[in-house]
Amino acid sequence: xxxxxxxxxxxxxxxxxxxxxxxxxxxxxxxxxxxxxxxxxxxxxxxxxxxxxxxxxxxxxxxxxxxxxxxxxxxxxxxxxxxxxxxxxxxxxxxxxxxxxxxxxxxxxxxxxxxxxxxxxxxxxxxxxxxxxxxxxxxxxxxxxxxxxxxxxxxxxxxxxxxxxxxxxxxxxxxxxxxxxxxxxxxxxxxxxxxxxxxxxxxxxxxxxxxx
Amino acid sequence: xxxxxxxxxxxxxxxxxxxxxxxxxxxxxxxxxxxxxxxxxxxxxxxxxxxxxxxxxxxxxxxxxxxxxxxxxxxxxxxxxxxxxxxxxxxxxxxxxxxxxxxxxxxxxxxxxxxxxxxxxxxxxxxxxxxxxxxxxxxxxxxxxxxxxxxxxxxxxxxxxxxxxxxxxxxxxxxxxxxxxxxxxxxxxxxxxxxxxxxxxxxxxxxxxxxxxxxxxxxxxxxxxxxxxxxxxxxxxxxxxxxxxxxxxxxxxxxxxxxxxxxxxxxxxxxxxxxxxxxxxxxxxxxxxxxxxxxxxxxxxxxxxxxxxxxxxxxxxxxxxxxxxxxxxxxxxxxxxxxxxx
Numbered sequence: 001x002x003x004x005x006x007x008x009x010x011x012x013x014x015x016x017x018x019x020x021x022x023x024x025x026x027x028x029x030x031x032x033x034x035x036x037x038x039x040x041x042x043x044x045x046x047x048x049x050x051x052x053x054x055x056x057x058x059x060x061x062x063x064x065x066x067x068x069x070x071x072x073x074x075x076x077x078x079x080x081x082x083x084x085x086x087x088x089x090x091x092x093x094x095x096x097x098x099x100x101x102x103x104x105x106x107x108x109x110x111x112x113x114x115x116x117x118x119x120x121x122x123x124x125x126x127x128x129x130x131x132x133x134x135x136x137x138x139x140x141x142x143x144x145x146x147x148x149x150x151x152x153x154x155x156x157x158x159x160x161x162x163x164x165x166x167x168x169x170x171x172x173x174x175x176x177x178x179x180x181x182x183x184x185x186x187x188x189x190x191x192x193x194x195x196x197x198x199x200x201x202x203x204x205x206x207x208x209x210x211x212x
Numbered sequence: 213x214x215x216x217x218x219x220x221x222x223x224x225x226x227x228x229x230x231x232x233x234x235x236x237x238x239x240x241x242x243x244x245x246x247x248x249x250x251x252x253x254x255x256x257x258x259x260x261x262x263x264x265x266x267x268x269x270x271x272x273x274x275x276x277x278x279x280x281x282x283x284x285x286x287x288x289x290x291x292x293x294x295x296x297x298x299x300x301x302x303x304x305x306x307x308x309x310x311x312x313x314x315x316x317x318x319x320x321x322x323x324x325x326x327x328x329x330x331x332x333x334x335x336x337x338x339x340x341x342x343x344x345x346x347x348x349x350x351x352x353x354x355x356x357x358x359x360x361x362x363x364x365x366x367x368x369x370x371x372x373x374x375x376x377x378x379x380x381x382x383x384x385x386x387x388x389x390x391x392x393x394x395x396x397x398x399x400x401x402x403x404x405x406x407x408x409x410x411x412x413x414x415x416x417x418x419x420x421x422x423x424x425x426x427x428x429x430x431x432x433x434x435x436x437x438x439x440x441x442x443x444x445x446x447x448x449x450x451x452x453x454x455x456x457x458x459x460x461x462x463x464x465x466x467x468x469x470x471x472x473x474x475x476x477x478x479x480x481x482x483x484x485x486x487x488x489x490x491x492x493x494x495x496x497x498x499x500x501x502x503x504x505x506x507x508x509x510x511x512x513x514x515x516x517x518x519x520x521x522x523x524x525x526x527x528x529x530x531x532x533x534x535x536x537x538x539x540x541x542x543x544x545x546x547x548x549x550x551x552x553x554x
Contacts, residue, residue: 029300030300190520192521193519194539194545207552208364210362
């Protein structure tokens with residue numbers, strides 16, 4: 001039997017995977033989606049960058065909502081903004097809500113998503129993309145990200161992780177830590193209810209006992 | 213999770229349509245109600261109600277359920293968008309429905325939830341009863357249910373389980389008469405559970421409440437991405453939402469409690485019902501409206517869920533439990549734990 005090739009992985013799945021593998025599975029395997037304040041803010045922000053088109057700004061050609069893909073990495077998605085430098089080098093800019101001073105481990109997830117965009121652009125345009133930027137809406141600042149070997153390796157690791165998870169179709173257990181508090185999928189994930197603790201064990205142990 | 217309002221449209225000959233971002237209800241070209249769309253989680257139409265096509269499109273787009281019931285509250289149809297989400301979940305559901313040891317585990321826990329929660333109704337009644345005789349009957353009923361509960365783990369097949377459940381239900385409904393305040397006992401007495409059609413007022417009220425609850429459980433099952441027709445306790449039959457019935461077991465006592473308080477507080481009187489030739493009894497116009505309002509209010513009441521970090525409005529409990537059931541089917545937990553009333 002020849003294994004059916006998997007569909008390309010959405011670029012956004014990489015960011016989800018880095019934040020929490022279960023969140024990634026809930027969205028991309030279980031196909032659930034819930035809005036909360038954070039995702040709604042994100043959508044309002046993306047309304048501005050989601051209209052496809054291009055413009056010239058400061059001598060740069062700027063493409064908005066540019067479809068991205070990499071056949072070799074098996075990725076597909078869309079870039080909020082890609083600026084083309086005068087020499088033709090693509091420069092991805094990903095829009096994020098929040099401030100650029102967000103927690104390092106969460107910022108690192110944004111970096112992975114940006115690096116994956118850069119790697120798609122390299123394949124699409126056949127030239128190196130050494131750098132990109134994350135634009136944080138609250139602080140209205142860019143954070144420049146170097147797409148170096150270290151980040152590329154991390155990105156490839158995430159791609160492999162997502163691909164294995166999708167192929168297995170198994171949803172990982174909750175992290176059940178402080179990632180859960182701000183997570184838009186908290187109520188669908190039910191981390192507390194699934195957390196194997198004393199209360200849960202007691203509930204099962206006494207299910208058939210009658211107490212007054 | 214946010215509990216949004218359900219709009220119940222009960223007026224015959226009414227026309228519901230979209231007016232900008234609101235739902236507008238008219239009867240004979242006269243506006244009776246306007247509700248902003250973002251306040252709504254579902255629109256439920258009883259009997260002959262006209263719904264405009266633009267409203268249907270908008271409801272589908274916003275993920276607001278549109279449910280059509282007949283005049284008696286029996287499910288007819290639901291408007292839904294594209295088949296939702298998780299095919300792996302449904303696949304697991306079909307596979308596990310055929311796995312008898314798994315199925316009996318879920319069925320047993322569902323019944324345990326029902327028996328325990330019903331037992332709480334009797335225990336509370338026994339505690340609060342002013343007449344000693346009544347309290348004794350209720351306490352005896354609670355003991356009978358305790359015996360049924362303890363018999364569940366040893367039941368090795370579905371038929372035995374259903375037998376225990378049937379016996380528990382018989383004892384429970386026999387005791388329910390003693391929870392009705394003495395002055396109302398003449399008008400509201402039940403001789404066991406009757407349905408299709410109900411033969412007395414208590415049964416008519418219970419049937420109506422169960423149909424509302426059933427509809428909410430079905431919605432929760434569907435929202436969790438499960439197939440409502442494939443159950444574990446209830447057998448598969450064409451036209452029957454077996455899994456929604458499974459989920460409903462643990463919540464029946466909520467409907468029973470609500471029925472009792474409507475009767476005991478005098479919110480529903482004997483004149484709220486009509487008896488048809490031959491013995492069928494049906495809940496009528498204004499009384500039905502009073503039940504819908506009370507049910508809607510009950511849905512807003514906050515309860516503590518033993519497994520969640522926060523309180524949950526009763527109206528969302530079926531959703532919470534449907535998701536827990538889905539998690540069990542997907543192997544996140546080895547057993548399904550029903551919601552247990554404290």
